[in-house]
Amino acid sequence: xxxxxxxxxxxxxxxxxxxxxxxxxxxxxxxxxxxxxxxxxxxxxxxxxxxxxxxxxxxxxxxxxxxxxxxxxxxxxxxxxxxxxxxxxxxxxxxxxxxxxxxxxxxxxxxxxxxxxxxxxxxxxxxxxxxxxxxxxxxxxxxxxxxxxxxxxxxxxxxxxxxxxxxxxxxxxxxxxxxxxxxxxxxxxxxxxxxxxxxxxxxxxxxxxxxxxxxxxxxxxxxxxxxxxxxxxxxxxxxxxxxxxxxxxxxxxxxxxxxxxxxxxxxxxxxxxxxxxxxxxxxxxxxxxxxxxxxxxxxxxxxxxxxxxxxxxxxxxxxxxxxxxxxxxxxxxxxxxxxxxxxxxxxxxxxxxxxxxxxxxxxxxxxxxxxxxxxxxxxxxxxxxxxxxxxxxxxxxxxxxxxxxxxxxxxxxxxxxxxxxxxxxxxxxxxxxxxxxxxxxxxxxxxxxxxxxxxxxxxxxxxxxxxxxxxxxxxxxxxxxxxxxxxxxxxxxxxxxxxxxxxxxxxxxxxxxxxxxxxxxxxxxxxxxxxxxxxxxxxxxxxxxxxxxxxxxxxxxxxxxxxxxxxxxxxxxxxxxxxxxxxxxxxxxxxxxxxxxxxxxxxxxxxxxxxxxxxxxxxxxxxxxxxxxxxxxxxxxxxxxxxxxxxxxxxxxxxxxxxxxxxxxxxxxxxxxxxxxxxxxxxxxxxxxxxxxxxxxxxxxxxxxxxxxxxxxxxxxxxxxxxxxxxxxxxxxxxxxxxxxxxxxxxxxxxxxxxxxxxxxxxxxxxxxxxxxxxxxxxxxxxxxxxxxxxxx
Numbered sequence: 001x002x003x004x005x006x007x008x009x010x011x012x013x014x015x016x017x018x019x020x021x022x023x024x025x026x027x028x029x030x031x032x033x034x035x036x037x038x039x040x041x042x043x044x045x046x047x048x049x050x051x052x053x054x055x056x057x058x059x060x061x062x063x064x065x066x067x068x069x070x071x072x073x074x075x076x077x078x079x080x081x082x083x084x085x086x087x088x089x090x091x092x093x094x095x096x097x098x099x100x101x102x103x104x105x106x107x108x109x110x111x112x113x114x115x116x117x118x119x120x121x122x123x124x125x126x127x128x129x130x131x132x133x134x135x136x137x138x139x140x141x142x143x144x145x146x147x148x149x150x151x152x153x154x155x156x157x158x159x160x161x162x163x164x165x166x167x168x169x170x171x172x173x174x175x176x177x178x179x180x181x182x183x184x185x186x187x188x189x190x191x192x193x194x195x196x197x198x199x200x201x202x203x204x205x206x207x208x209x210x211x212x213x214x215x216x217x218x219x220x221x222x223x224x225x226x227x228x229x230x231x232x233x234x235x236x237x238x239x240x241x242x243x244x245x246x247x248x249x250x251x252x253x254x255x256x257x258x259x260x261x262x263x264x265x266x267x268x269x270x271x272x273x274x275x276x277x278x279x280x281x282x283x284x285x286x287x288x289x290x291x292x293x294x295x296x297x298x299x300x301x302x303x304x305x306x307x308x309x310x311x312x313x314x315x316x317x318x319x320x321x322x323x324x325x326x327x328x329x330x331x332x333x334x335x336x337x338x339x340x341x342x343x344x345x346x347x348x349x350x351x352x353x354x355x356x357x358x359x360x361x362x363x364x365x366x367x368x369x370x371x372x373x374x375x376x377x378x379x380x381x382x383x384x385x386x387x388x389x390x391x392x393x394x395x396x397x398x399x400x401x402x403x404x405x406x407x408x409x410x411x412x413x414x415x416x417x418x419x420x421x422x423x424x425x426x427x428x429x430x431x432x433x434x435x436x437x438x439x440x441x442x443x444x445x446x447x448x449x450x451x452x453x454x455x456x457x458x459x460x461x462x463x464x465x466x467x468x469x470x471x472x473x474x475x476x477x478x479x480x481x482x483x484x485x486x487x488x489x490x491x492x493x494x495x496x497x498x499x500x501x502x503x504x505x506x507x508x509x510x511x512x513x514x515x516x517x518x519x520x521x522x523x524x525x526x527x528x529x530x531x532x533x534x535x536x537x538x539x540x541x542x543x544x545x546x547x548x549x550x551x552x553x554x555x556x557x558x559x560x561x562x563x564x565x566x567x568x569x570x571x572x573x574x575x576x577x578x579x580x581x582x583x584x585x586x587x588x589x590x591x592x593x594x595x596x597x598x599x600x601x602x603x604x605x606x607x608x609x610x611x612x613x614x615x616x617x618x619x620x621x622x623x624x625x626x627x628x629x630x631x632x633x634x635x636x637x638x639x640x641x642x643x644x645x646x647x648x649x650x651x652x653x654x655x656x657x658x659x660x661x662x663x664x665x666x667x668x669x670x671x672x673x674x675x676x677x678x679x680x681x682x683x684x685x686x687x688x689x690x691x692x693x694x695x696x697x698x699x700x701x702x703x704x705x706x707x708x709x710x711x712x713x714x715x716x717x718x719x720x721x722x723x724x725x726x727x728x729x730x731x732x733x734x735x736x737x738x739x740x741x742x743x744x745x746x747x748x749x750x751x752x753x754x755x756x757x758x759x760x761x762x763x764x765x766x767x768x769x770x771x772x773x774x775x776x777x778x779x780x781x782x783x784x785x786x787x788x789x790x791x792x793x
Contacts, residue, residue, distance in 0.1 A: 017100045020170035020183060020280060023112075027293075027322050027390070029160040030069065032284055034199055034240055035060050036150025039077070039130065040247035043207060043236060050140035052077075052147050055128035062122045062155055069154040071119040072167065074112055074281055075127070076203050077147035079135025081109030085149075086129045087118050098171035100279060104142055108203075110171045110281050115151065125151070144277060146248035150201050152284055162322035162351075164289040164390065169282040174273040179212070183269040185285065190264040196256035196287045198269075203279040205234025205250050211275035218259050218268055228252060233271075234278045260287060292318050292325040292349075293390040296377040298399040299356070302428055304406040305469030308363045311430055312341075314397075315356045316377050318349040321390060325349040329387055332379040333361060336371050339381050340364065358430065363403075373399045410462060410475040417482045417566035424475060426450045426462055433466040455479070483521055483559045485568035486514035492575045494657070494665035501576040505542040505555060512557050512570055524558050532556035532569045550576045551659060579620065581611050581655040581669035590644075590675035591763035598645045599675045603638065611653045611669065619659065625652045631668045648674040679717035679755040681767040684709045688772040695775040697746030703738040703753075706769060710753050717755040721769070728752040728766045747773050 037056035042048050062068060073092065075085065083094035098110035119125070132147045139145040154165055166185070174181045190196070198217065205213075210232035215222040223230030227237045227244060237244050239252040260267060271280065295317045302311030312333065318325040327348050333341040341361045349355050376396040378385040385392065409426055416422045426435065428450050437447035438461040444452075454460060454477055461474040488508040493499035505525045512523060524538035525545070531537045535558060539545050547553050552575045560567035587606065590599050608622045624638040625631040631652035638651065651673060656666040684706050689699040703721045711717040721735045722728035723744065731754065735741055743749040749771045757763040 017172045018098045018110075018170040020168050020172055020283070022166060023169045023282075024072075024167045025320070025390075026069070026154050026165040026167075027320050028156060028162065029158055030154055030156055030163050030165050031066075031160055031286055032152055032154050032165055032199065033060075033062075034150055034152045034201070034251055034253070034284075035125070036074075036201075036238075036249075036251055037127075037148060038236075038247045038249040039132065039147035039149075040145070040249075043247045044140070044145045045143035045206065046208065050137055050145060052132050052136050052145060054131050054133070055126060056148070057124055057126040059124050060119070060122055060151070060153060062153075063157075065157055065159065067156040068119060068121055069156050070114070070116045071154075072112065072152045073115045073127075073149065074110065074152075074169070074201055075130060075147075075149035076108065076110040076171070076279070076281055077130070077132040077135065078106065078108050078139035078144060079132065080107060081111065082129075082131050083109075083111050084129070085127055087115055088126055089128075090118050092118070096169075098169070098281070100171040100173060102144075102173065102175070102277065106139060106142055106144055108144070108171070108279065110169075110279075112169060119151070119153065144204055146204050148203070148246075148249040150249075150251050152199070152201075152282070161288045162290050163286050164322060166285045167282065168284070171279060171281055173277060173279045174271050175277040176211075176273070176275045179272055179274055181271045181280070183271075183283070185267040185269070190260050190262055190287050190289060196260050197253055197285070198256055198267075199253040199284045200234075200250060201281045201283075202234045202250040202252075203281060204248050204276075205232075205236055205278050206248070206276050207232070207235040207244070209276040210235075211273070213273045213276050213278070214271070215254075216270040216272075217254070217256065219270075220259050222254055224254065232276075234273075234276070256285075256287070289390070290323040291321065291388050291390055292323050292351075293321040293394070294318060294325050294329060294349075294377040294387065295394050296331065296375045296397050298373065298375050298397055300427060301373075301399075301401065301406055302358075302430060303409040303426065303464055303469075303471040303473075304363075304403060305466070305471055307468050308365075308367075309360050309469050310363060310406060311358055311360050311428075312373070312375070313356065313358050313429065314375055315354050316345055316349060317354045319352050321351050324351065324353075326387065329378055330380045331357075331359075332376045332381045333359065334374040334376070335361075335363070335367060337374070338364070342381055345377075367403075369403045371401055373401050375399075407471070408473050409464070409471065410460075410473040413476040413478070415478050415480060415563050415565035418479045419482055420455075420479070422454050422477055422479075424452045424454060424460055424462075424477070426464055426473075428464055430466065433464050433469075435465075436463045437461070438463075478563075480561050480563055480566045481520075482566045483516060483561055483568045484514070485512050485557065485559050485570040488512050488557050488570045488572040490573045490575065492661055492664060493577070494660060495576070495578045496580070496665060496667040499576070501547045501550065502544045503547060503574045503576075505539065505545055505557075505574075508557055508572060512559050516559070520561065522560050522562065522564070524560075526556045526558060529556050529569065529571070532558045533567075535560065535564060535567070545574075547574055547576045551578075575660070577657045577660045577665045579655055579657040579660075579665050579667045580613060580615070581653055581667035582613060582671075584610060584653060584669045584671040586672040586674070588672070588674045589760050589762060590647075590673065591757070591760060592675050592677040593763070593765075595677040595680050597677070598643045599673075600641050600643050601673070602641045603651070604640045607653065607671070611655050615655070619657065621656045621658055623654045623656075625654060628652055628668065628670070631670075632666075634663060634666070644673050644675060647676070648672050676757040676760040676763045677716075678763045678765045679711055679714050679757060681710055681753070681755055681765045682712055683767060684753070684769050686770040686772050688774055691773045691775050693776050697773055698742055699773040701741045701743065701771055703735065703741050703751075703769075706753070710767060710769070711755050714755075716758045718758050719753050719755045722752045722754060723749075725752050725766065725768075728754045731756075731761070731764075743771050743773060 035058045037058040039053040094111035096112040100108045127149045136145045215233035234250045238246045299313040329345045331343040437444045526532040630636040631654040652670045707719045727733040
């Protein structure tokens with residue numbers, strides 16, 4: 001990997017910032033583009049309102065032959081920072097953060113996140129939840145209220161030459177107090193200036209301030225009017241789109257053709273400003289730089305021979321490069337920094353290619369048992385390289401060596417399981433070696449390979465020989481009993497039963513062991529099959545495990561013999577269900593309108609929603625029962641609709657979780673049903689009174705005298721009289737003085753008696769009462785004398 005070094009030469013002024021350094025490099029037929037947007041609605045200062053948006057959008061446009069590789073998002077603003085935002089609705093948290101305090105004491109922040117998984121190609125992208133509102137007002141006081149975001153996109157194009165993309169970032173600035181900033185990109189091998197370019201992300205540039213605000217690259221003034229004039233390089237523009245309304249944010253890219261030259265090894269960038277405060281957040285370069293990058297890895301060591309020779313197997317790589325690594329690239333080997341051997345590559349190694357090799361080193365007398373073996377590629381033996389590389393600091397590999405392990409080339413003793421085959425491996429791959437195996441000291445004549453398959457306990461020895469090199473090692477192999485896992489049982493809890501979701505997993509110990517002796521085995525419980533297989537991360541304590549993902553979570557049980565080598569597993573589920581019933585409210589004031597002693601109710605329509613209390617009716621069942629015991633046992637379910645024949649009557653509601661094993665998870669509640677009978681009314685006789693002369697057809701009636709006749713002397717009936725039938729039904733406009741009621745129609749009138757149940761004014765019946773006014777007989781006036789004769793005289 002090529003490493004571009006960055007040097008900053010700053011004026012000796014008061015400041016707190018983060019130096020711009022190399023962050024990442026990319027090599028291949030690659031290029032970059034960028035898109036983004038400001039959160040400012042207009043350029044700050046000059047009386048602009050002190051407001052800022054919390055979201056904005058911008059488009060990414062890739063051509064059909066350009067393949068997306070990666071995306072790198074930056075955002076910034078005043079204050080201590082908002083490091084959690086959203087990209088097209090998906091959360092984005094900062095991977096890296098930056099801070100800057102200017103000479104005026106104002107604090108600013110920057111952030112970076114790799115958003116490669118969130119970019120799907122060309123399209124419109126929206127950044128939201130970037131909330132700087134709390135920090136804007138203090139920043140408005142010195143006209144540095146800004147905010148925005150950008151995304152650098154690396155893409156592949158097969159028509160491009162081999163390029164190196166270098167991404168630098170930090171948070172540094174130029175201003176009237178710190179008028180210059182110099183950045184030197186070194187260790188670059190420029191093959192050609194074709195398609196070379198550089199991009200900048202800068203903040204707080206003002207279009208209206210053009211006081212010696214310059215950008216020079218390799219001493220060349222960048223003058224690109226009208227977007228970027230030479231005296232106002234950072235002025236709220238986007239040269240990717242040609243926009244001049246990227247307020248207080250600059251997203252610019254410049255061609256380096258004619259500025260960098262073939263053979264250049266560094267690029268110098270100078271920024272100046274005699275007034276405008278400008279922060280640089282990142283810069284990115286693309287140059288055609290066709291050079292290799294050699295790295296090396298020590299793969300393994302061979303056996304340590306009696307003559308102190310040892311084989312070292314290694315691999316040389318040429319990755320993150322833009323050219324092949326030439327043949328005969330030197331390789332040096334050191335023990336604790338003392339040169340002990342040299343080699344070289346055999347063939348040209350292509351880009352992203354590798355080459356493996358082996359060297360025999362003779363360990364000098366006095367070599368300690370533990371030492372560092374260092375391999376360095378592109379090293380002639382004194383630390384000098386002969387190949388120009390993209391990264392001159394990644395050529396070495398250090399392997400800590402313990403000679404005891406080299407002597408014991410068969411490794412440690414092996415524990416295995418009865419019925420399995422163990423392959424003992426010398427680790428020697430050099431075909432020049434010969435091998436002879438022994439079992440418990442007895443030669444195995446036909447076993448002459450570098451590996452040996454064994455199936456029985458014993459001590460196995462191998463003698464390896466190559467010329468004068470001889471080494472011997474022994475190993476003990478043990479075959480342990482293979483446990484078996486009997487079926488476990490699923491465990492269930494329900495909160496309605498007082499359970500809290502803590503499971504005693506050891507309930508399954510006797511189930512998984514079956515007839516196996518518990519003293520000979522260990523049982524553990526794990527969250528994944530992989531952990532059960534490896535025995536890693538056993539659940540502790542297994543007697544009180546809180547379910548992590550209710551309602552159902554798999555648990556993996558492992559039974560192993562005491563060495564932990566042989567095991568078997570089984571899976572079961574723990575289930576924690578929830579259910580509630582109610583709270584329920586009573587049903588009161590019902591009316592038995594026909595006074596037959598029963599009321600028909602649709603309990604499902606009246607009470608199911610209340611019983612479920614927000615629980616999904618598809619997941620829970622509701623039933624009604626006459627007693628608590630019936631509700632608990634789910635027996636004697638009441639029909640629906642249900643005839644209530646007793647008042648008051650207690651009804652018990654049962655709500656059951658359908659996902660639970662039947663009958664195991666139900667909650668019980670109850671409510672009271674109370675009804676009243678509407679008074680039974682008897683059709684009354686006509687209420688007749690005698691008119692008084694002059695027989696005008698109107699008379700006075702004492703209506704309550706008909707109460708007992710109408711109600712049959714029902715003590716629970718209260719009678720009220722009305723002139724109008726509808727008024728009687730609605731209980732409005734009663735006759736004001738029923739004891740002295742005078743009919744309002746001549747001679748005959750029908751009025752209405754309403755009898756309410758004394759306990760419920762809504763439970764009543766209405767009956768008609770006819771009123772009749774009879775005329776008084778006429779009297780002759782004058783009345784003639786009535787004369788009789790007394791015949792006795």
